Amino acid sequence: MAGKDSPGGNPRVTISFAGFNRAWAAWIGDRLERFGWQVVFQRWNPPVEVPLEVALRDLLLVEGRILVVLSDWYFKLGPRTDAEWNAALRSVVAPNSHRFAAVSVAAQPMPTAAAAFGGTTELWGIGAREAERRLMNVLGPGPEVSSSGTLGGRAAPRYPHDQPHVWGGVPRRNIRFTGREDTLQTVYDTLQRAESGAGVATLLGMSGVGKTQIAAEYVHRFGSEYDMVWWVPADQRGTLRQRLAELAPALGLTTGPEYGERLRAVGDALRRGAPYSRWLVVLDGADDPGPIADLVPSGPGHVIITSQNREWAEHNAALHEVPVYDRDESVAFIRRRAPRIGHAEADALAEALGDLPLALDQTAGWLSDSSMSVAEYIDLLGSGSDLEVGLRVAADFPMTYYTAFSILLNRLRETVPEAVELLRLCAFFAPGAIPVQLVRDIPAANLPEELSGLMDDSLRWNAAISKLVQYSVIRWDTPDEERDPESSGTIHVHRMVHQTVRDGMSKDDQELYSRAVRRGLSAANPGRPSDTRRWSRFAKIVPHLDASGALASRNADMHRLIFHCLSYLYLAGEYTTGIQLAERAEQTWHSVFGEDDPLVWDLASQKATLLRATGAYRETEAIDRKVIERLGVHRGPRDLTVLRAEEGLGADLSGQARYTESLEISQRVFDTYQELVGEHDPRTLNARHNLAASLRLLGRYAAALEADRHNLQARRELHRPRHTLSLSSEDAYGLDLRLLGRYAEALSVMEQSVETHRLVMGPDNPQTLTAELNLAMCVLRSGDRATANARLGDLLERAERVLGDTSPLTLRIATCCSFVQRAHGQLDQSRDLGERTMAHYRTTLGDQHPFTIGTTMNHALVLRAAGERQHSLLLHEECLTEMRRALGPDHSWSLGVALNTSAGRNLEGDLEGAAELTADTSRRAAAMLGRKHPLYLSVQVALATDLRGLRRRQEADKVEEQALSGLVATLGSQHVQTVSARSRVRPLWDFEPLLS
Incomplete structure (x- = not known):
């Protein structure tokens, strides 16, 4: 044979x-x-x-x-x-x-x-x-039968009836898919040729051109070559994060229940290619790369993106433009969709509809069931010039999509009128994915009369959904109970369909349906945004606030929902999304309520909170001062919302290193809260937390510890030990212990705290990243430099991915990572990272800010280690002068810079100048920090070195003996700092930025 x-x-x-x-x-x-x-x-x-x-x-x-x-x-x-x-x-x-x-x-x-x-x-x-x-x-078999499970070491293709091991969210295969053969092959070849970590292809094209259908066909056509296929709606960052996080259980990853923790584990698993290296992730509808580019998976697998945005080329994605069908593809598709239409008629219809796949799909779908001829339909299109102007999908598209779609809606209205009404309701959610539960949970009393009873009648509901699916008006995803037990499925409404339906409604109908959706969203408000267990529900609501008209609502419940959503976005670390929502709401509220309405200034205060997290301290100071002024006029200076704005002002001033002013405000706010609402009110506890931060930034660590200890106990009693506020106090308490040199105690607190943070808030939440930084520094101060170096490197990578490389927290981590790299001998990496951080602080905060001065001093230590000693000493002397001018000579940061400067003098032969500076620093450190603090003991070790250089050996020995005794008592005889002092290695001090 x-x-x-x-x-x-x-x-x-x-x-x-x-x-x-x-x-x-x-x-x-x-x-x-x-x-x-x-x-x-x-x-x-x-x-x-x-x-x-x-x-x-x-x-x-x-x-x-x-x-x-x-x-x-x-x-x-x-x-x-x-x-x-x-x-x-x-x-x-x-x-x-x-x-x-x-x-x-x-x-x-x-x-x-x-x-x-x-x-x-x-x-x-x-x-x-x-x-x-x-x-x-x-x-028949050939002459050489192979018994090997693979041929040439390659992975065997999967039997087509067998799905990949992990398969989620993929749309059903479109059995009417037509053409696009070259596009599919090009994307396949591009991904196959890509190096590991670079297999990203973007299907680029205008709305309705069929990008999603091509991506779905790629999955079904080439899916047998993958072990994992995961489809993700990517129009919203929150939805994308949650959907990626749902991969964790599917991959068998052991994580906590929080989606942030799962997201981190999924990213690591995909990057490592474990348990599967042959994976495919599809990001559908990713039209705005900015908020989501950092979430694109990397590793040995492949990513396909569908988008209308060319900016993906700037994110290392290969672009593949998707045009409208060519005429042969259009004709083939129409005849497959509507077999009764002949070749010539299909050609004429394709000409009339501009070969746009979405329009062809919907039109041919209902023409297949209709007795109307193609010629009659084309005549209808031609007479549509007097219809309301609708959506033009592209400059060269020959007609408004509205005209074609209006004919389809009329056909639907004749057969299943409830389907049209349901579609009109969906048009006031955002385009894309709409959770069915949000639709069906709209209170019956708020639904338009045409939809009365539909939500509770499964037969009528299914009939309406089925007809919309049949005519390709919506896409329907059935619920995945294993992935999301609360899900009732998802309706997908294309952006063109969404806009065209809205454009075709009267103003009265728009308000009627918009109000129904707003009431539904309000009823779905999870409340208590500080409860991490409710974040997934907030993530489903946030995308629909704009489309529903919620921002223009005068309803107090809707205002409460918006504020809750903003609080959720802040706590979840979604600062960019939160700022954008706040700005849109602010713009709308100015026109609806007027600029002097107190509600507008409440919103401004919330916006300032989000902006502050990005380091925009001068901008937030201006906002908070206006809020205090305007709300103070309406409500008086002792109003609770005015006090909240004053708390924000204190944080703004801290960010600008105006620490004394910040402390004065924090103390006044705390005292006023105590008087107004009592000592145990959450607002009073929050004010004490801010007061402790102000004390800490002034170097008053013992006072900060006392305040944070009190707050930690009170918050645990008022809330619960795992509440986000309790965890925040726990981290602050651990930080105080570390800054006081009580490293073992701090380490024991932070080890447990980080585990709880990860479990409750997820590993990529900013509060968790802050706690992990504290833990890494505890590890470093306890003597394990190698572990601290590895932790900080991993932490910096995550912070840059989640927050960007210029966020205040990322810069803080980068600073610590840089000086640990220097101590670890990685001078090139340390210098590069330190210079970038220093330059950013100088640009954004100015030359006189302690963060700029401190990172410049860290840079001087790198120069010294690289042999540039004179330049290093010059920078140290400048930093000493500037830090003392900024904070005074007794601040612990000034004392640390002085310790390093004395070392530089000693190294350059200025023994008397070194000894004079070290002795002065010793006196100040004893008064400021106490004689048991590691920084004071380090200064004593340095003083002994300087005295020995001046041949004052007896005095030097006495100082050294006292310093060693103090280090043994404080840190233990085997601590790295004690061992180094015993070996007469001169200690140095590293600057670590602290945030309020």
Whole structure:
């Protein structure tokens, strides 16, 4: 049965297949190769202008046998008529039947033309073992049977009936998908050629062009080559984060219940390629790269993005433009969608609709059921000029999409009117994914009369949904109870459909349906945004605030929902999304309520909180001062909202290093809260937390510790130990302990605290990152430099990915990472990172800010380690002068800079100047920090060195002995600082920025 042998000796077979059946062709080819055949693949896609007889004769030019993988797709590509097929098969295949063999992989019976192949072996609907047996009966084994599980070490293609091990969110395969063969092959080739970590392809095109359908077809066509396929709606950062996090249990990753923690674990697993290196993630509808680019997975797998935004090219994604159908594809699609339409009519319809796939899909769908002729429909389109102007999808699109869609809606209204009303309701959610639960939970009393009873009647609901799906008006995803037990499924409304439906409604109807959705969102308000267990519910609401008209609502419940959503976004670390929402609400409220309405200034205060987290301290100071002034006029200076704005002002001043002013404000606010609401009110506890931060920034660590200890106990009693506020106090308490030199106590607090942070808030939440930084520094101060270096490197990578490389927290981590790298001998990395951080502080905070001065001093230490001693000493002297000017000579940061400056003087031979500075620093450190503090003891070790250099050995020995005794008592005899002092290694001090 074998055909002509190939030059290598094995019989050769050419597998001819339609692109839709590529997975079958790949599996069949793999099986045949294992049984000794030499396999060549030929995708069957003859141009429509090439006669079938010519295309089939071209197949005969290959060597050996020809195995045709038959399905309806093989015959309909083009499409061709049965008469054409019968004639071509009789003249080409029948006389050469010894060369041809065929297998069927379709569920439906093959057209009668398939009989020309002399019988077809069915492979669809059976198991892999039986399919392999039947395949061997068709061609027989070759001479060299391989018993290996793989061939040449490659991974075997999966049997097409077997899904990848992990499969989630993928739309059902569109059995009417047409054309796009070159696009699919190009994307496939691009991803296959990409290096690990660079396999990202973006399908770029205007709305309605079919980007999502191409991505879905790619998944189904090439999915057998992957072990994991995950489809993610990517129009909103919150939705994207949550959906990626849901991969964790699917991958068998051991994590806590919080999606932030799961997201981190998923990112690591994909990057490592464990448990699967062959993975595919699709980010659908990612039209704004800015907020989500950092979430694009990297690693050995592949990513496909669908977008209208060319900016993805700036994020290392290969762009592939998706045009409208060419005319042959349009005709083929229309005739597959509506078999009653002939070739000429399909051509005319495609011309009228500009070959736009979405318009073709919807129009041909209902024309298939309609008695209206194509000519009559085109006449209707032509008379649509007097209709309300709708959405023009592109400058060169020949008509408004509104006109075509209006005809479809009229058809729907005649058959299932409730389907149209449901669609009108969905138009006041955001386009894209709409959780069904949000729709069905709208209170019945608030629904338009046309929808009365629909939500509670499963039969009517299913009929409406089914009709919308049938006409491709919406896409429907069934609920995944394992992934999201609370889900009732998801409705997907295309952006063009969404806008066109809204544009076609009267102002009265728009307000009616908008109000219904707003009431539904208000009723769905989870409340208590500080409860991390409710964050996933907030994430589903936030995208729909704009579209529902919530921002323009005068309803107090809607205002409460907006403030809750802003608080959630702040606590979840979604600062950019929160700022954008606050700015849109602010703009709307100015016009609705007027600039002097207290509600507007409450919103401004919330916006300042979000902005402050990004380091915009001067901007937030201006906002908070205006809020205090305006609200003070309306409500008085002792009003609780005014006091909250004053708290914000204190934080603004701290960010600008105006620490004394900040302390005065924090103390006044705390005293006023105590008087107004009592000592145990959450607002009083928050004010004490801010007061402790102000004390800490002034170097008054013992006073800060006392305040934070009191707050930690009170918050644990008032809330719960795992509440976010309790955890914040726990981190502050651990920080105070560390700054006081009580490293062992701090380490024991932070080890447990970080575990709880990860469990409750997730590993990428800013509060968790802050706690992890504290823990890493505890590890460092406890003497384990290598572990601290590894922790900080990982932490910096995560902070840059989640918050960006210029956020205050990222810069703080980078500063610590830099000086630990220097101590670890990684001078080049330390210098590069330190210079970038120093430059950013200088640009944003100014030359006189302690953070700029401190990071400049850290840079001077790198220069000293690199041998640039004179330049290093010059910078140290400048930093000492500037830090003392900024904070005074007794602040612990000034004392640390003085310690390093004295070392520089000693190294350059200025022994008297070094000893004088060290002795002065010793006196100040004893008064400021106490004689047990590690910084004081370090200064004493340095003083002993300077005295010994001046040949005052007896005095030096006495100082050294006292310092060693203090270090042993405080840190232990084996602590690295004690060991270094015993070895007479001069200690240095590293600057660490602290945030309020």
